[in-house]
Amino acid sequence: DSGVTQTPKHLITATGQRVTLRCSPRSGDLSVYWYQQSLDQGLQFLIQYYNGEERAKGNILERFSAQQFPDLHSELNLSSLELGDSALYFCASSGMPLLLAGTDTQYFGPGTRLTVL
Protein backbone atom coordinates (compact mmCIF):
# COMPACT_ATOMS: atom_id res chain seq x y z
CA ASP A 1 0.00 0.00 0.00
CA SER A 2 1.60 3.25 -1.20
CA GLY A 3 -0.46 5.53 1.02
CA VAL A 4 -1.97 7.30 -2.00
CA THR A 5 -5.72 6.87 -2.36
CA GLN A 6 -7.86 7.43 -5.42
CA THR A 7 -11.62 7.44 -5.84
CA PRO A 8 -13.60 6.13 -7.49
CA LYS A 9 -12.00 2.87 -8.54
CA HIS A 10 -14.15 2.56 -11.62
CA LEU A 11 -16.22 5.09 -13.54
CA ILE A 12 -18.48 4.43 -16.50
CA THR A 13 -20.00 7.37 -18.29
CA ALA A 14 -21.18 8.54 -21.69
CA THR A 15 -19.59 10.73 -24.33
CA GLY A 16 -20.01 14.44 -23.72
CA GLN A 17 -20.21 14.04 -19.97
CA ARG A 18 -17.97 15.47 -17.26
CA VAL A 19 -16.35 13.53 -14.43
CA THR A 20 -14.14 14.30 -11.44
CA LEU A 21 -11.42 12.00 -10.18
CA ARG A 22 -10.09 12.44 -6.68
CA CYS A 23 -6.68 11.78 -5.17
CA SER A 24 -5.33 11.99 -1.63
CA PRO A 25 -1.52 12.02 -1.45
CA ARG A 26 0.65 10.27 1.13
CA SER A 27 0.74 12.01 4.46
CA GLY A 28 3.25 14.86 4.27
CA ASP A 29 3.68 14.82 0.48
CA LEU A 30 3.13 18.20 -1.12
CA SER A 31 3.41 17.23 -4.80
CA VAL A 32 0.69 15.47 -6.72
CA TYR A 33 1.03 14.17 -10.27
CA TRP A 34 -1.64 12.93 -12.65
CA TYR A 35 -1.01 10.33 -15.35
CA GLN A 36 -3.14 8.72 -18.03
CA GLN A 37 -2.45 5.13 -19.08
CA SER A 38 -4.07 3.80 -22.24
CA LEU A 39 -3.32 0.85 -24.47
CA ASP A 40 -2.33 2.94 -27.47
CA GLN A 41 -0.50 5.82 -25.76
CA GLY A 42 1.10 4.08 -22.79
CA LEU A 43 1.73 6.10 -19.63
CA GLN A 44 1.42 9.84 -20.21
CA PHE A 45 2.19 12.54 -17.66
CA LEU A 46 -0.64 15.06 -17.46
CA ILE A 47 0.06 17.62 -14.77
CA GLN A 48 1.83 18.26 -11.46
CA TYR A 49 0.76 20.37 -8.48
CA TYR A 50 2.85 21.40 -5.52
CA ASN A 51 1.24 22.80 -2.39
CA GLY A 52 -1.74 24.10 -4.34
CA GLU A 53 0.13 25.54 -7.31
CA GLU A 54 0.57 24.10 -10.77
CA ARG A 55 4.24 23.14 -11.27
CA ALA A 56 4.43 21.30 -14.56
CA LYS A 57 2.21 20.44 -17.48
CA GLY A 58 2.52 17.45 -19.73
CA ASN A 59 0.21 16.16 -22.42
CA ILE A 60 -2.96 17.44 -20.82
CA LEU A 61 -5.86 18.28 -23.11
CA GLU A 62 -7.67 21.60 -22.77
CA ARG A 63 -10.83 19.66 -21.86
CA PHE A 64 -9.02 18.42 -18.76
CA SER A 65 -8.17 20.47 -15.70
CA ALA A 66 -6.91 19.81 -12.22
CA GLN A 67 -6.51 21.53 -8.91
CA GLN A 68 -4.97 20.88 -5.52
CA PHE A 69 -6.81 22.00 -2.43
CA PRO A 70 -5.47 23.41 0.88
CA ASP A 71 -5.75 19.95 2.48
CA LEU A 72 -3.49 18.77 -0.41
CA HIS A 73 -5.97 16.43 -2.02
CA SER A 74 -6.29 16.87 -5.76
CA GLU A 75 -9.04 16.53 -8.32
CA LEU A 76 -8.78 15.90 -12.04
CA ASN A 77 -11.74 17.14 -14.03
CA LEU A 78 -12.42 15.63 -17.44
CA SER A 79 -15.10 17.27 -19.57
CA SER A 80 -16.73 16.77 -22.97
CA LEU A 81 -15.60 13.18 -22.71
CA GLU A 82 -14.75 11.22 -25.84
CA LEU A 83 -14.39 7.50 -26.41
CA GLY A 84 -10.62 7.96 -26.58
CA ASP A 85 -10.53 9.27 -23.03
CA SER A 86 -11.20 5.76 -21.75
CA ALA A 87 -8.09 4.89 -19.77
CA LEU A 88 -6.60 4.26 -16.37
CA TYR A 89 -5.87 7.51 -14.54
CA PHE A 90 -3.17 7.43 -11.90
CA CYS A 91 -2.30 9.89 -9.24
CA ALA A 92 1.15 9.91 -7.65
CA SER A 93 2.66 11.94 -4.85
CA SER A 94 6.17 12.85 -3.75
CA GLY A 95 7.75 14.82 -0.96
CA MET A 96 9.66 17.48 -2.86
CA PRO A 97 8.62 20.24 -5.25
CA LEU A 98 11.57 19.87 -7.52
CA LEU A 99 12.64 16.31 -8.09
CA LEU A 100 15.96 16.85 -6.24
CA ALA A 101 17.91 16.62 -9.45
CA GLY A 102 15.33 14.17 -10.66
CA THR A 103 15.94 11.66 -7.90
CA ASP A 104 12.68 11.84 -6.03
CA THR A 105 10.48 8.75 -5.84
CA GLN A 106 6.85 9.03 -6.88
CA TYR A 107 4.31 6.93 -4.99
CA PHE A 108 1.35 5.83 -7.06
CA GLY A 109 -2.26 5.26 -6.16
CA PRO A 110 -4.23 2.24 -7.46
CA GLY A 111 -5.79 4.26 -10.28
CA THR A 112 -9.27 5.08 -11.52
CA ARG A 113 -10.47 3.16 -14.55
CA LEU A 114 -12.60 5.42 -16.74
CA THR A 115 -14.79 3.91 -19.41
CA VAL A 116 -16.54 6.24 -21.82
CA LEU A 117 -19.39 4.64 -23.78
Added chain:
Amino acid sequence: AQSVTQLDSHVSVSEGTPVLLRCNYSSSYSPSLFWYVQHPNKGLQLLLKYTSAATLVKGINGFEAEFKKSETSFHLTKPSAHMSDAAEYFCVVSRPMDSNYQLIWGAGTKLIIKP
Protein backbone atom coordinates in the same frame (compact mmCIF):
# COMPACT_ATOMS: atom_id res chain seq x y z
CA ALA B 1 16.52 15.85 -25.28
CA GLN B 2 15.96 13.02 -22.87
CA SER B 3 14.27 9.82 -23.99
CA VAL B 4 14.09 6.19 -22.99
CA THR B 5 13.68 3.05 -25.11
CA GLN B 6 12.68 -0.32 -23.76
CA LEU B 7 13.94 -2.74 -26.34
CA ASP B 8 11.41 -5.54 -25.77
CA SER B 9 7.66 -5.17 -25.42
CA HIS B 10 7.40 -8.73 -24.02
CA VAL B 11 9.92 -11.01 -22.33
CA SER B 12 9.08 -14.60 -21.48
CA VAL B 13 11.26 -16.70 -19.14
CA SER B 14 10.83 -19.90 -17.19
CA GLU B 15 10.53 -19.81 -13.42
CA GLY B 16 13.96 -20.10 -11.83
CA THR B 17 15.86 -18.72 -14.86
CA PRO B 18 17.50 -15.29 -15.13
CA VAL B 19 15.58 -12.18 -16.15
CA LEU B 20 16.96 -9.42 -18.37
CA LEU B 21 14.83 -6.39 -19.28
CA ARG B 22 16.65 -3.95 -21.52
CA CYS B 23 16.52 -0.18 -21.39
CA ASN B 24 18.50 2.42 -23.33
CA TYR B 25 18.31 6.10 -22.66
CA SER B 26 19.46 9.27 -24.28
CA SER B 27 20.33 12.26 -22.18
CA SER B 28 22.32 15.40 -22.69
CA TYR B 29 23.68 15.17 -19.15
CA SER B 30 24.06 12.63 -16.38
CA PRO B 31 20.54 11.37 -15.82
CA SER B 32 18.63 9.86 -12.96
CA LEU B 33 17.06 6.57 -13.95
CA PHE B 34 14.33 4.47 -12.41
CA TRP B 35 12.62 1.14 -12.87
CA TYR B 36 8.97 0.92 -11.84
CA VAL B 37 6.82 -2.22 -11.79
CA GLN B 38 3.09 -2.53 -12.35
CA HIS B 39 1.39 -5.75 -11.29
CA PRO B 40 -1.92 -6.60 -12.97
CA ASN B 41 -4.71 -4.27 -11.85
CA LYS B 42 -2.39 -2.47 -9.46
CA GLY B 43 -0.61 0.88 -9.31
CA LEU B 44 3.06 1.43 -10.06
CA GLN B 45 5.78 0.80 -7.52
CA LEU B 46 9.41 1.87 -7.53
CA LEU B 47 11.81 -1.07 -7.95
CA LEU B 48 15.06 0.86 -7.86
CA LYS B 49 16.71 4.10 -8.93
CA TYR B 50 20.11 5.35 -10.04
CA THR B 51 21.12 8.80 -8.87
CA SER B 52 24.82 9.07 -9.83
CA ALA B 53 26.11 7.16 -6.84
CA ALA B 54 27.02 3.46 -7.31
CA THR B 55 26.52 2.27 -10.87
CA LEU B 56 25.14 -1.09 -9.71
CA VAL B 57 21.83 -0.46 -8.00
CA LYS B 58 20.01 -3.02 -5.92
CA GLY B 59 16.24 -2.86 -5.64
CA ILE B 60 13.39 -4.73 -4.07
CA ASN B 61 12.49 -8.37 -4.71
CA GLY B 62 16.02 -9.32 -5.79
CA PHE B 63 16.16 -7.03 -8.83
CA GLU B 64 19.19 -4.96 -9.72
CA ALA B 65 20.25 -2.68 -12.56
CA GLU B 66 23.57 -1.43 -13.81
CA PHE B 67 24.10 2.06 -15.17
CA LYS B 68 26.51 1.90 -18.14
CA LYS B 69 27.26 5.34 -19.42
CA SER B 70 29.35 4.15 -22.37
CA GLU B 71 26.43 2.03 -23.59
CA THR B 72 23.71 4.45 -22.42
CA SER B 73 21.96 1.49 -20.87
CA PHE B 74 20.21 0.71 -17.61
CA HIS B 75 19.18 -2.94 -17.94
CA LEU B 76 17.18 -4.64 -15.19
CA THR B 77 18.20 -8.13 -14.08
CA LYS B 78 17.25 -10.80 -11.59
CA PRO B 79 19.16 -14.08 -11.16
CA SER B 80 16.10 -16.29 -10.74
CA ALA B 81 12.55 -15.47 -11.83
CA HIS B 82 9.59 -16.13 -9.60
CA MET B 83 5.97 -16.43 -10.64
CA SER B 84 5.18 -13.31 -8.64
CA ASP B 85 7.51 -11.30 -10.92
CA ALA B 86 4.97 -11.46 -13.75
CA ALA B 87 4.14 -7.80 -14.31
CA GLU B 88 4.87 -4.84 -16.56
CA TYR B 89 8.15 -3.01 -16.01
CA PHE B 90 8.83 0.60 -16.91
CA CYS B 91 12.21 2.26 -17.37
CA VAL B 92 12.11 5.97 -16.59
CA VAL B 93 14.53 8.87 -17.03
CA SER B 94 14.15 12.23 -15.39
CA ARG B 95 14.64 15.43 -17.35
CA PRO B 96 14.84 19.04 -16.23
CA MET B 97 11.87 21.17 -17.26
CA ASP B 98 11.79 24.86 -16.36
CA SER B 99 12.71 24.87 -12.67
CA ASN B 100 11.42 21.36 -12.17
CA TYR B 101 11.99 17.82 -13.36
CA GLN B 102 9.72 15.53 -15.30
CA LEU B 103 9.82 11.77 -15.64
CA ILE B 104 10.00 10.37 -19.18
CA TRP B 105 8.51 6.89 -19.26
CA GLY B 106 9.44 4.00 -21.51
CA ALA B 107 6.71 2.04 -23.27
CA GLY B 108 6.97 -0.83 -20.82
CA THR B 109 8.04 -4.48 -20.99
CA LYS B 110 5.62 -7.22 -20.04
CA LEU B 111 7.41 -9.99 -18.17
CA ILE B 112 5.81 -13.41 -18.54
CA ILE B 113 6.91 -16.23 -16.26
CA LYS B 114 6.40 -19.79 -17.49
CA PRO B 115 5.96 -22.48 -14.83
